[in-house]
Amino acid sequence: MLKDYLNKVIQGDCLEVLSTIEDNSVDVCFADPPFNLEKRYTSYKDQRPAEEYLQWCQKWLGELVRVTKPSGSIFVHNIPKWLTYYASILNDIAYFRHWISWDAMSNPIGKTLLPAHYGILFYSKQPKGFKFYEIRAPHRKCRVCDSYLKDYGGKKDQMHPFGALVSDVWTDIHRIRHNVRRDEHPCQLPIPLLERIVLMSTDPGDVVLDPFLGTGTSAIAAKALGRNFVGIEIDPEYVAIAEDKIARVHPSTYKGYYVSYFLGKIQSVRDIDAAELFPPQLTSVEKKKMRTQENGDETSSGVNGHKKSQSKPKEKIPTLF
């Protein structure tokens, strides 16, 4: 029963645990399975014949779709090679939304293009009515001269005061490079990656399930953002590390809104929350109009009308497709 697993790390085989969870009960599933690349996990053997690996993947992918609510989504992280097979499985049982390309350099393997991204498949359970929020990330700036990396030409005053809407190519979230920030785990994901996915696809109080929890990244992101989690992990050592880290998580907020931070700066915020936290500025044309009207007619309603419409808070409802 899902309620028995809420906000816990369950030690066990994900297929066994998933089989005890009700249909249509979880808001979002995120899976980062072993990549079958001979990674040195403590107990799991990461090397199976491809056919056997894919048959196993088909089983847990089917289970993830089954336990997801009709309004929910399924995210799967892997190398592009395996994602091409996952997509053909998921296309029959869910609805393709995006292939998110996460820019994350790996090692040269010789006589190929250098692999420089992982993919995150994003599927919804239903074709319409699934939960989705647009995300904003800060405008990119040069570290040395602090000028914007993108040329906004003469339209700088129309830029969003916080940052741009996030696309399906994520270059601003990095792999964990420093060993001091890493657990004893061969492929731990960065928390901001999971926080972006959670902000994008859930509301506070929703349930995020991860069948391959590792050392707890998705559960940490869910808890920091006021969501519930269910984590499944086969390895008792990773379970212990995850539980210890989850117990120390604090809410990740700014002025009462859930946001994701990296190195002390907001890295992801929902567009609807950004509208309240960082209200739009007047453009230079509007400022000029305002000055002209102030000089000419102090009773003019045009400028005030503009102000009113700019500050009107947006309704907090998910975008429905």
Ligand SMILES: C[S@@+](CC[C@H](N)C(=O)[O-])C[C@H]1O[C@@H](n2cnc3c(N)ncnc32)[C@H](O)[C@@H]1O
């Ligand atoms: C790629 S890692 C996940 C890392 C995780 N995203 C993190 O950031 O820590 C895959 C994890 O799946 C676990 N695993 C392998 N087979 C499993 C199974 N049948 N059921 C549950 N967990 C399993 C491994 O022990 C490993 O920790």
